[in-house]
Amino acid sequence: MSELHTIQTNINGKPVEASVPGRLLLSDFIREELRLTGTHVGCEHGVCGACTILYDGLPSRSCLMLAVQADGHEIVTVEGLASNGELHPLQEAFKAKHGLQCGYCTPGFLMTLVPFLAEHPDPDEATVRDAISGNLCRCTGYQSIVDATLLAARQMREKAGAVDGSEATS
């Protein structure tokens, strides 16, 4: 039970080595051991989505995984989204559209939507709603989260377009 396992993982771009009990949840490892408390826990049974992280780039529920499963894999948490202090466009859009109230569910929505937007740069409302239907929010009624996502998609497209455009002319 208390036997420890050594794991080597990469969290938000930094290599991490740790010794963990076999039964330690990945969510607890992230929150309690690494003190990355932006990953929230709402149900610990895989339904609410608050604990969503990226596991080798895929949105995954850290409450349904064990810390030992991080061995040899890359993990990104909400703390890894902003770069050099600058918010990710999706974070910006959440602020602009009032996509959060208490903010407890928010990290899970962000970590679900970042890979979604990478795959669906121009989603419609129904697709967005479908994409977040596995994340629960008890405060916002979802409308502002949907609007934030659509805004982020547009802004990211415009930015990509501007970059492509400048490359084309140079």
Added chain:
Amino acid sequence: MSVQCVGEPILRNEDERLLKGDALFTDDVQLPGLLHAAFLRSPYGHARILSIDVEAARQSAGVLGVYTAKDIGSLMNPAPLIVPPPPIEGLVFNQRTHTALASSKVRHVGEPIAMVVAESRYLAEDAIEKIHVDFEQLPVHLDIEDSLQAAESFVHDDLESNLAAHVVQRRGDYEKAKAEAHRVITRRFTYDRGIAAPIENRCVVADWNRMGKRLTVWDTTQAPIPIRNGLAGMLGLTENQVRVIAPHIGGAFGAKLMAFYSEEMLVPWASMQLERPVRWTEDRHENFYSTSHERGQVHEAEIAVDQEGHILGIKDVFIHDTGAYNNYGLTLPINSQCCLLGLYHIPSYYSEFRVAFTNKTLVAPYRGAGRQHGVFVIERLLDSVARELNIDRAEIRRRNLIPPDAFPYDHKIIYQDFAPLVYDSGNYEPVLRKAMDMIDYDTFIRDVQPRLRAEGRRVGIGIVTYAEGTGIGPYEGARVQVLGSGKVLVVTGVGTQGQGHYTSFAQLAAQQLGVDVTDVEVVTGDTDQFHWGTGTFASRGAVVAGNAVNAAATAVREKVIHLAADLLSVSVDEIDLVDGKAIHRADPEKSMTLGQLAAAANPTRGAVRPGTEPGLEATRYFGPERGTTAFGAHAAILEVEQGTYQIKVLEYVVVHDCGKVINPMIVEGQVHGGVAQGIGNAFLEQLVFDDQGRIKNANLRDFLLPTALEVPRMKCGHEETPSPLNPMGVKGTGEAGAIPVGPLFAQALDDAFSDVRLEILDIPLNSSTLWHSVQEQGENQVAIHEWT
């Protein structure tokens, strides 16, 4: 004047830290040597505890303490009554609050029996499994009507029944109205239990500092100051030895208001015993049992009307389920009793309720706090009148509205804040009209519905209204201070759970002091920073604390202007506050920054004039004489899918009036969230109990919270009738979205099945109950057979 920022959709100050994962929630608190608590909870609804064996648990790895009722001394006094019953004549109230741990018997599944404190949560939970308890099972009281009939084995042995309270309120002479009525309609309504289910579960962290003799508690509470005061008393400390911090809270909606939950008493106590910090974090399964529930009422209601459908009187006799304890007093059933009156002129009213103890989790407010039950009854009664007298549903409402010249309007009964139920201001017809226009009510009924019907589609429209008593007393306070940096600090006692107080309170101060909203730092929910106040509930934050912030900021503004006029040698009425500066209006070159003024107001050498108070700071309190009444109308078009009875919301419109608005973006967000919860209440969320009172669906997979697929896009409209009861004219809005969704859905579904005369009388509904109700309608079965 400074730039207008009150009334503007200003983006929120708190968002950046929340979006980056930097905001502190209670469960994020990490301390050296932190221990973890876990609880053994009752598996039975009603049972005597014969013996408890904790030896094996004590020996379990990493365990520092195992505690049962006999170990916790004075904590075994019954928890305080939060709200005493209001002064209503003839009222019966049997006060029975819980103790921190169950001793001789358990009264509901999930009631805590023992606490383990260990080096980790995992080890604490291991030890919990090693505790052995012998129980003798007792008959379980689950149904509220049966519970009141029960002849023995009461929830509380020392009572002679399961009656917790009995209250009658009346206005005028209902029996006389009934005798004179053109028509009297009687209905029976039920409204089932529900839970708030915030995404963050509850959590308490306590840290007793032996050397400093101080206790610091981080708590997911909506009422940090009452927790501080109560803990001091329970633990034999002075108030200033206890600091309670309610940091960011992941939604609360009433469920984090119950002072005291057992864990809020036991975790701080354990930290003092063990002289180490202790944390307890509720898991989702515990949340279903150990966090307060809401709702559970059965109404026998009667409405008497004249030929045109004008209400002559209403009689409502109902039973309210309080669960095993009644710490929250009578707030919920009184809310139901008062909110039933809605926006309508009801000349006679007889309302009687009995409160039943049952072997279920105790009941306390959850968004709406009993208001939706009353609204359900009146709105459904009006629908029945509309149907029987063949009057349009919007029209029957219009006819009965309290007219705009009747305010203040006295309903002549007592409200939950102990004051007479007097509506301060209102103008109802425009709200109803606007909702009708926004959803195209007339066109839908005249053209759209018949066309869709002809295509075999079952679509229905609903329109309902509601009143929301908000912003009740007693009071809140705030301190506003200009800092040396020129930034402004606002400190208030209320906690915040997502309502945007870091921004709306900042707007109020920014407006008065001519600074940018981002230059105002708001501190809430830390008793070391501000220690007078009661908490965030009953949609009172913006009204009560907001007015205190505004008053304090106004006082600081005066001080700033006087000091600036003095130092710039001009008169006070020549000073403007803009861009963080006090400037001479005629000659803006003549100016001082707020930072310079703050420094000047706190001289470090020399002499000051007699009577000088240092600093640019003021503390003000606001206590309204009574609550202010917000109101609104919701309208929706629903479609029921053939075969599956799935319900789709095609249109959803909310028009509300909450007086002057500080931040319309935040208000709209509150409305959206409220509607989403209302949809959950009305349609999805149902606790399913077995015969012991165990919840069969105590997880988020089987207890369905609405997702982005169930909550529709909403259109919001606003009207603005300022409240005369506070200088800013604001009214609360926290519960507006949630209150009328039940009767709205019921009405629209009735409409979709009007050919079989469907009439929905029970909440919550779901596809299966809807299917059954439709099948049960004997008349005109042909229509339904063809469609199903």
